[in-house]
Amino acid sequence: MSDRDLMSHLGSIGLLGHFLGQSGEALTLSQLGLQDDVQKMVKTKGELGKDIQHSLHGDFLNQILQGSKSFHNGYKLGGFPLSMRWAIGGVTISGEFFGDVVEQRGRYYLIGTVHYSLLDHFSDVWDTLNLTPDDHNNFGGEPFNITGNWVEPVNESISKAQYERLKAQWKTPY
Structure with missing residues (x-):
């Protein structure tokens, strides 16, 4: 049984x-069965350390x-030990907007669209708890990255003032 088969069957x-x-081979959110879960968290208010009125996606639109x-920021993903989210303690999520007003x-x-990317460095089992800023690797394994990429569509109604300000700021023709 390959390493990937083992992971999909045994979590x-x-x-x-x-x-x-x-x-040391990198794994993706899809391989861990977390792609949909993380995408939902990015768009859900109160997730990823945001207060109940905010989502990462909504804040980025603002x-x-x-x-x-x-943007390029750190977030605490984490989760319960019975969820694969436990494997991803702190993460970096970046986003870039491609589009216009x-x-x-x-x-x-x-x-337009927002192109999101996620990066986590899985360095040891204890790292998932984020108890210290250091990597300990007391288990002798090989650290690896966990990555994810996805695109979210953007189609938001805005005011004329926002339109004019962004047209001028981004220097795009009318």
Whole structure:
């Protein structure tokens, strides 16, 4: 049974086997069965350390409306030991907006896509608890990265003032 087959069948035990197998090969959120879960968390209010009124995606849309087209921040993903999310303690999630503001029949919109990426460095079993900033690797396994990439569509109604300000700031033609 391959390392990937082991992981898909055994979850947490498979992940530990990958670490102890010392290949160092990166794994994706999809391989861990977490792609949909993480994408949902990014768009859900109250997740990833956000308060109940905010989501990472919503906050990034607000940043875009202020003129920023990218971000790169750390978040605590974590989860219960029975969920594969436990394997991903702290993560870095980045996003970049590709699109523009447009006027259609007297209405104004922010239209495009946000390209998200996630990176976690799984360095040891204790690292999942994020008890210390250091990596200990007391188990002798080979650290590896956990990665994920996805695209979210953006089609938001905005005000004429936001439209004009962003057109000027991004220097895109009318």
